[in-house]
Amino acid sequence: MIRLSKLFYLLLLLFSQQSFSSPSSSSSSSALVCSQHQSSALLQFKQLFSFSKEVSSFCEAAGHHSYPKMESWKQDIDCCLWDGVMCDNTSGDVIDHELSCSWLNGTIPSNSFLFHLPHLQHLNLAYNYFNHSPISFAFGQLSRLRYLNLSYSMFSGQVPYELSHLSKLASLDLSGYGNVSLETSVVKRLVQNLTKLRELHLDHVDMSSVSLSSFMNLSSSLTSLSLNNCLLRGRLLDHIFRLPNLRELRLADNPQLSWFFPMVISSKALRFLDVSYTIHDSGELPKSIGELKFFRHLIISGCNFYGPIPTWLGNLTQFTLLNLSANNFAGAIPM
Ligand SMILES: *[C@@H]1O[C@H](CO)[C@@H](O)[C@H](O)[C@H]1NC(C)=O
Ligand SMILES: *[C@@H]1O[C@H](CO)[C@@H](O)[C@H](O)[C@H]1NC(C)=O
Ligand SMILES: *[C@@H]1O[C@H](CO)[C@@H](O)[C@H](O)[C@H]1NC(C)=O
Ligand SMILES: *[C@@H]1O[C@H](CO)[C@@H](O)[C@H](O)[C@H]1NC(C)=O
Ligand SMILES: *[C@@H]1O[C@H](CO)[C@@H](O)[C@H](O)[C@H]1NC(C)=O
Ligand SMILES: *[C@@H]1O[C@H](CO)[C@@H](O)[C@H](O)[C@H]1NC(C)=O
Numbered sequence: 001m002i003r004l005s006k007l008f009y010l011l012l013l014l015f016s017q018q019s020f021s022s023p024s025s026s027s028s029s030s031a032l033v034c035s036q037h038q039s040s041a042l043l044q045f046k047q048l049f050s051f052s053k054e055v056s057s058f059c060e061a062a063g064h065h066s067y068p069k070m071e072s073w074k075q076d077i078d079c080c081l082w083d084g085v086m087c088d089n090t091s092g093d094v095i096d097h098e099l100s101c102s103w104l105n106g107t108i109p110s111n112s113f114l115f116h117l118p119h120l121q122h123l124n125l126a127y128n129y130f131n132h133s134p135i136s137f138a139f140g141q142l143s144r145l146r147y148l149n150l151s152y153s154m155f156s157g158q159v160p161y162e163l164s165h166l167s168k169l170a171s172l173d174l175s176g177y178g179n180v181s182l183e184t185s186v187v188k189r190l191v192q193n194l195t196k197l198r199e200l201h202l203d204h205v206d207m208s209s210v211s212l213s214s215f216m217n218l219s220s221s222l223t224s225l226s227l228n229n230c231l232l233r234g235r236l237l238d239h240i241f242r243l244p245n246l247r248e249l250r251l252a253d254n255p256q257l258s259w260f261f262p263m264v265i266s267s268k269a270l271r272f273l274d275v276s277y278t279i280h281d282s283g284e285l286p287k288s289i290g291e292l293k294f295f296r297h298l299i300i301s302g303c304n305f306y307g308p309i310p311t312w313l314g315n316l317t318q319f320t321l322l323n324l325s326a327n328n329f330a331g332a333i334p335m
């Protein structure tokens with residue numbers, strides 16, 4: 001057993017989420033009048049749900065606060081002032097729905113009035129409970145969306161290919177403990193059409209039938225790719241490491257996924273890599289990691305690495321977390 005004396009972990013991760021975080025809905029100061037059409041569409045949307053704190057328990061477990069935002073949705077109040085709703089301050093169109101952790105229990109049918117809000121740019125329904133219903137193809141009608149987050153909300157079934165119509169998406173999160181699965185043909189369409197994607201998070205989505213080559217043409221704007229626990233199988237092509245803007249790559253817990261760290265890593269952006277419990281092809285820690293001077297997190301537990309811990313690891317001074325556990329390394333960590 002080696003002593004990991006040079007392990008330091010800070011919890012201040014450099015996540016670049018601020019650009020997507022939702023503007024606060026209560027900050028609109030001008031006197032906006034929400035159109036009757038929007039107001040009644042939203043009230044009909046509200047009718048689809050019952051509210052219970054239990055259904056957002058994953059939210060609390062993830063350290064966020066949950067409460068029933070829709071309680072403030074009342075007929076006699078301008079809908080642009082409702083909690084979780086934000087309007088364009090000139091047109092009054094509803095452009096932003098931040099409804100994560102809102103205790104929603106119900107299902108969203110494809111004829112829901114939610115899909116009659118054509119100006120929506122931001123939609124977050126994470127950490128609610130959609131009762132194992134499928135993700136409706138009608139999400140594909142919200143063609144102005146830049147941000148779509150349906151994570152940890154108990155959707156089930158196939159991801160509909162219609163999401164590939166959302167060609168403005170910069171962030172897509174379909175992670176979840178439900179029963180969502182993705183097919184190769186859908187991945188291909190998503191990759192082909194979502195050319196502005198910066199974040200793609202699909203943790204726990206069943207991708208056991210997905211051919212890894214379908215990721216070949218991933219958007220070069222991608223900064224964060226998260227495919228933890230996706231039942232991925234086969235050999236990952238090293239082009240992933242060539243995506244020029246990729247900062248964070250998470251592929252953990254895919255025990256049938258093999259990969260190879262390329263000899264030359266052209267992407268110098270990489271800061272965070274978690275490939276624990278996957279298979280590294282060679283078993284030797286690749287020297288090219290030593291070129292990533294700005295690496296912060298390297299988590300390679302359980303990858304069958306063996307042999308001496310390379311001395312050049314000591315050259316990487318920026319680490320905040322280095323986890324080499326559950327491998328067969330010998331010797332001490334170089335200081
Ligand atoms: C609308 O809001 C944006 C961002 O908050 C601000 O930059 C812009 O000046 C506002 N426009 C008007 C007309 O109030
Ligand atoms: C969610 O709604 C369903 C049906 O409307 C109900 O049977 C179930 O008890 C609700 N779940 C919770 C946790 O309230
Ligand atoms: C790509 O998006 C456009 C709309 O932006 C749509 O018309 C087209 O059908 C989409 N292609 C695929 C393969 O989904
Ligand atoms: C999705 O929403 C949840 C809850 O707000 C958040 O924790 C998560 O980071 C979001 N995902 C993305 C890609 O923004
Ligand atoms: C997953 O989905 C399938 C088919 O939709 C269903 O039969 C199965 O019970 C689901 N499993 C879980 C754990 O929800
Ligand atoms: C990637 O894009 C190229 C050029 O558009 C195309 O010829 C190729 O078939 C695509 N590969 C995949 C796996 O989609």
Ligand SMILES: *[C@@H]1O[C@H](CO)[C@@H](O)[C@H](O)[C@H]1NC(C)=O
Binds near residue numbers: 290312315
């Ligand atoms: C690590 O640093 C030492 C001393 O500065 C240098 O000689 C060596 O080439 C470096 N190794 C790598 C892999 O960068």
Ligand SMILES: *[C@@H]1O[C@H](CO)[C@@H](O)[C@H](O)[C@H]1NC(C)=O
Binds near residue numbers: 009
């Ligand atoms: C290192 O990884 C192992 C296995 O994934 C995990 O159990 C352990 O908690 C990790 N240690 C740190 C400090 O993150």
